[in-house]
Amino acid sequence: MPIKELPKKVIFKEMEDKILEFWEKNKIFEKIWEKTKNDPEWRFIDGPPYTTGDVHVGTAWNKILKLLI
Numbered sequence: 001m002p003i004k005e006l007p008k009k010v011i012f013k014e015m016e017d018k019i020l021e022f023w024e025k026n027k028i029f030e031k032i033w034e035k036t037k038n039d040p041e042w043r044f045i046d047g048p049p050y051t052t053g054d055v056h057v058g059t060a061w062n063k064i065l066k067l068l069i
Contacts, residue, residue, distance in 0.1 A: 012058075016057055
């Protein structure tokens with residue numbers, strides 16, 4: 001999507017729904033699983049309690065950014 005087509009206001013719940021719909025429609029998870037099934041196993045461990053409630057995409061995004069930085 002070109003930058004000029006990005007919405008001025010982003011509603012993350014709608015955006016997340018569109019992303020999940022795209023992944024389900026294009027079987028992205030299954031493709032990744034098939035491609036990486038013989039790779040060494042790794043785990044993303046960071047357990048509860050979560051101060052913001054249930055785990056969601058934002059939780060993962062926050063943890064990944066912290067790991068990268």
